[in-house]
Amino acid sequence: MTTSRRSRSAGGGGCDHQRDHRLPITSAARLIGTSRSIVLASSNHFRYAISFGGLMKPSERIDRRYSDDDGRVVPWTEAEARLAAAELAWVVTVRPDGRPHATPMVPVFHDRKVYFHTGSKEVKYANLRTNPHVLVLAGDTAWEQGLDVAIEGTAVPVTDDALLQKLAELYRARWDGRWQLDIKDGAIVSDLPDSEVVAFEVTPNRAFSHSKGDPFSQTNYRL
Template sequence: MRPTSERIDRRYSDEAGQAVPWTEAEARLAVAELAWVVTVRPDGRPHATPMVPVFHDSKVYFHTGSTEVKYANIQANPHVLVLAGDTAWERGLDVAVEGTVAPVTDDALLRKLAELYRGRWDGRWELEIKDGAVVSDMPDTDIVVFEVTPSKAFAHAKGDPFSQTNYRL
């Protein structure tokens, strides 16, 4: 995916700051072992939780149980914010992606995502796919994989120099 707009925001950047190319922001998302997903509760309050993401074909994917708060929030409002980065001040790149989510039910895509999960961590995030769904080992809970289709993103380069890049996607 190529952004339709990619510009440095001088209000939040050092004079020497440069725009971060979208390819670098995508690379940061691709290696994130953990990210935060922010959903909106029905009463308008935010809900943030860490999750294990997979980045594939310019989209972020995550899974959750059908009895979790973020699942209920998504059912009422599909708009999310995904944050990947770290808490360091003088180094690194933080990326925030705004978008809408939809459940993934395509068997081939689910199998590809399961393969990507298997190749990233120590084996604790393995997904079994059958007939277009994740096989759940939790009683009375379905596991749903969501695809985040981004609409806007921000990259915050930290250190010397600091910069903020805004993307329209």
Template sequence: MVRPTRERIDRRYSDERAEAVPWTDTEARLAAAEVAWIVTARPDGRPHATPMVPVIHDGKVYFHTGSTEVKYDNLQVNPHVLVLAGDTAWDRGLDVVVEGTAVPVTDDALLRRLAELYRGRWDGHWLLDVQNGAVASERPDIQVVVFEVRPDKAYGHAKGDPFGQTSYRF
């Protein structure tokens, strides 16, 4: 499991009573997200954000996309991403930001495990069929690729009283 090497409350953005949010709570919040956002950068530097259903496994975030999608094209040029999970509530909850690098998953055993995890996330929709280290696609013109986000930094934004920002480094 990927664990942060450093976890600290950032006093610049936190109430004086706030304490660091343990990484286990931050990871659980991300794992519970029905939808998260993935932010990539277009080749000209402009951002692109789109919702996705995250799967958390061994401390890493996974998502999949088709080879005809904007995020796929963006990742071919720049693999650096943001993963965002949270809600619009002001006075309760925990928002999560993960900065990392997205790399394609080709390990057959890992892909099969992720397909099992997605089966539970999608409530029977978007079943992933893994064959020979790749996800089979219903359309021959579209390749489905699963990406693993290897975290560099993460932030947990605790909302409410007390509010606080916890920084994590990997």
């Protein structure tokens, strides 16, 4: 019975999301900020809330097709914390002929949006010029534990100088501080020959989290 449940969970094509590595509340708050909210409806199957003094909170619904019977809804705040803590994520873009292209990148998560930067000679940059739709994946390859998060959204270049300065600040905290970005006149200063460095902002419109280990569950979010 346990094996069939796990197979059913994996059949959803989900990512691995680590329950055991979930950040303490204080860490999550430091990474993604805090907001006050009222839960309008809540159960093991569905959560919906509104916030005041912040962004509208998303709907949260467990997908029973890919979840154990005793699986639980993973709150969006936990999915946000997973994205914020990811040292590496994958971004999937679409080539002009419809073929997908996937590449790892170092993300930052800020105000419910994912940011990354790339050179103007790279494949994903060319893809995004013709098709802004992206998939961002954060997770690991563990099976018995973990929390994987996938978001679908739209990527647009960042040209606001104040926002770029904020992203540069966030990147300095990544890894061991090696991600140093210099900002000038609404652009990232490039040290690449004949190439610009462009930051992209991904606004999610839907997301999924996959909680691994007994009980397995998939939570769907509408943002």
